[in-house]
Amino acid sequence: MRIKLLIIILLSVKILVITLFMTHFKPFRKDTQVVLNAIHGRTSIRAYQEQAVPDHMVEQLLRAAMAAPSSRNVQPWEFYVVTKRDVLDSLARDLPFAKMLAGAPLAIVVAGNTEKGSPNEEQVYNWVMDCSAASQNLLLAAHAMGLGAVWTGVWPYRDRVEAVRRHLDIPDHILPLNVIPVGYPEGEQEPKDKWDEGKVRYMR
Amino acid sequence: MRIKLLIIILLSVKILVITLFMTHFKPFRKDTQVVLNAIHGRTSIRAYQEQAVPDHMVEQLLRAAMAAPSSRNVQPWEFYVVTKRDVLDSLARDLPFAKMLAGAPLAIVVAGNTEKGSPNEEQVYNWVMDCSAASQNLLLAAHAMGLGAVWTGVWPYRDRVEAVRRHLDIPDHILPLNVIPVGYPEGEQEPKDKWDEGKVRYMR
Numbered sequence: 001m002r003i004k005l006l007i008i009i010l011l012s013v014k015i016l017v018i019t020l021f022m023t024h025f026k027p028f029r030k031d032t033q034v035v036l037n038a039i040h041g042r043t044s045i046r047a048y049q050e051q052a053v054p055d056h057m058v059e060q061l062l063r064a065a066m067a068a069p070s071s072r073n074v075q076p077w078e079f080y081v082v083t084k085r086d087v088l089d090s091l092a093r094d095l096p097f098a099k100m101l102a103g104a105p106l107a108i109v110v111a112g113n114t115e116k117g118s119p120n121e122e123q124v125y126n127w128v129m130d131c132s133a134a135s136q137n138l139l140l141a142a143h144a145m146g147l148g149a150v151w152t153g154v155w156p157y158r159d160r161v162e163a164v165r166r167h168l169d170i171p172d173h174i175l176p177l178n179v180i181p182v183g184y185p186e187g188e189q190e191p192k193d194k195w196d197e198g199k200v201r202y203m204r
Numbered sequence: 205m206r207i208k209l210l211i212i213i214l215l216s217v218k219i220l221v222i223t224l225f226m227t228h229f230k231p232f233r234k235d236t237q238v239v240l241n242a243i244h245g246r247t248s249i250r251a252y253q254e255q256a257v258p259d260h261m262v263e264q265l266l267r268a269a270m271a272a273p274s275s276r277n278v279q280p281w282e283f284y285v286v287t288k289r290d291v292l293d294s295l296a297r298d299l300p301f302a303k304m305l306a307g308a309p310l311a312i313v314v315a316g317n318t319e320k321g322s323p324n325e326e327q328v329y330n331w332v333m334d335c336s337a338a339s340q341n342l343l344l345a346a347h348a349m350g351l352g353a354v355w356t357g358v359w360p361y362r363d364r365v366e367a368v369r370r371h372l373d374i375p376d377h378i379l380p381l382n383v384i385p386v387g388y389p390e391g392e393q394e395p396k397d398k399w400d401e402g403k404v405r406y407m408r
Contacts, residue, residue: 005209012216034238035348039268039341064243066398068340069355075398082407122361128329129357129381132336136272137243140344144239151273153333157326168407177333194270194279203286203372 038144043191045148046100048183052083053106057145061108061182064141070130074117077127077134080109080168080176087167091179094163098152104181109154109164110135111176128155131177138180148185151178242348247395249352250304252387256287257310261349265312265386268345274334278321281331281338284313284372284380291371295383298367302356308385313358313368314339315380332359335381342384352389355382 062079070076082088083106092101101107112127119126135151142149154160154176164176266283274280286292287310296305305311316331323330339355346353358364358380368380 005212008209008212008216012212012219015216016219031238031242032348032350034235035242036264036268036345038235038239039345040271042271042273044273060240062404063399064240066400066403067244067246067395069246069248069343071357073396075400075403077403079404080407081404084407087407125329125332125360126357128332129336132333133340133355135333136337136340137344139273140341141240141243144236146236151337153275153330156329168405191271192277195267196270196279199270199279199281200266200283200285201372203284203288203291 038140041191042140042143043189044150045183045185045189046150046181047186048100048104048148048181049186050105051184053147053182053184057147058106058108060145061138061141061147065108065110065134065138068130068133068137070133071123071126072117074119074126074130076113076116077131078111078113078174080111080170082107082109082168090167091164094167095152095154095160095179098179098181100150101179101181104183106182108138108180108182109168109176110138110178110180111170111174112155113174115173127175128177135178135180142182146184147182148189149180149182151180154178242344245395246344246347247393248354249387249389249393250354250385251390252304252308252352252385253390254309255388257351257386257388261351262310262312264349265342265345265351269312269314269338269342272334272337272341274337275327275330276321278323278330278334280317280320281335282315282317282378284315284374286311286313286372294371295368298371299356299358299364299383302383302385304354305383305385308387310386312342312384312386313372313380314342314382314384315374315378316359317378319377331379332381339382339384346386350388351386352393353384353386355384358382 058081088101088107092099110131112131114127139149154164292305292311296303314335316335318331343353358368
């Protein structure tokens with residue numbers, strides 16, 4: 001009986017150790033897959049529940065955006081966080097591809113300060129790249145937090161830039177790159193598989 | 205003795221169930237943090253070990269890049285994967301801010317097909333945004349896989365575009381946005397904290 005007891009205890013401990021090891025002590029492989037899954041699982045979400053997005057989640061979205069790299073570390077981004085209903089509705093009315101703003105509890109406008117870092121003539125589009133990288137970070141963070149979002153283009157469409165500038169009172173030296181509606185997703189949306197080997201050239 | 209045995213078995217099973225539950229059945233909160241950590245942990249890595257980056261990891265980098273969103277779903281990106289030593293060295297010589305290519309086992313050039321989707325005059329920079337989002341995905345995937353990488357700018361610097369075009373034999377309608385050296389990091393690099401509340405405006 002003693003021996004049986006000992007075997008059972010040892011077996012239990014062994015199972016416990018194996019379980020802990022499998023789930024905890026190989027963080028690299030699991031975490032890698034979690035990040036890759038987020039990158040591949042993210043997709044454009046255009047329908048949202050009414051529920052507001054809590055402030056601490058909005059801050060996480062902005063923190064993620066600002067963690068992007070930027071040319072010469074200029075960090076030219078500026079963010080407009082809109083939850084005011086009539087502003088969201090006005091934007092929905094005036095932006096041709098952002099009608100879903102009428103049903104979104106939140107929108108974040110990613111904009112670029114075109115004077116920051118005093119760009120020379122070959123650096124005038126740096127803010128576009130930097131703000132695009134920041135936007136992608138924001139979209140991934142939203143997806144990782146269970147939120148849905150979609151990048152709707154603003155710059156360089158003249159009418160869209162003017163509409164956003166007017167409704168958000170944005171000064172001339174700041175250009176809105178996009179408007180990103182955010183909310184808890186309504187319904188399920190499958191991400192597209194866009195892998196295309198034909199777009200890769202190798203120089204080995 | 206029977207009862208003791210039963211108690212021990214039940215206790216073991218309970219511990220096992222709790223452990224499994226804690227580690228497996230609450231993926232949301234843990235996975236969210238893993239993704240946010242990757243976004244914040246990524247930083248520009250400019251020194252690499254000699255070790256080659258395995259092909260399956262290169263493919264994961266490209267898959268992540270192609271999972272980015274694109275305007276009108278045009279997916280204008282093209283990728284040049286360079287492991288050929290003399291090409292890497294030539295690029296290092298001719299690109300002013302990509303000298304680290306001389307010590308990198310791999311570089312990926314993210315380029316845009318400027319004819320894809322027949323852009324009108326307000327859509328001519330869409331490839332810049334789309335390729336920037338793809339580049340950010342690639343950088344995050346590299347970080348998540350334990351690799352180091354850095355975005356070195358090419359477009360629209362005329363001399364850099366010409367150098368890359370020449371060494372990689374890129375046709376005229378494709379513009380190289382950047383060159384991203386990739387490798388296993390040499391040494392430790394702390395990410396910058398770029399959070400700046402002053403860059404956020406609220407419209408509530």
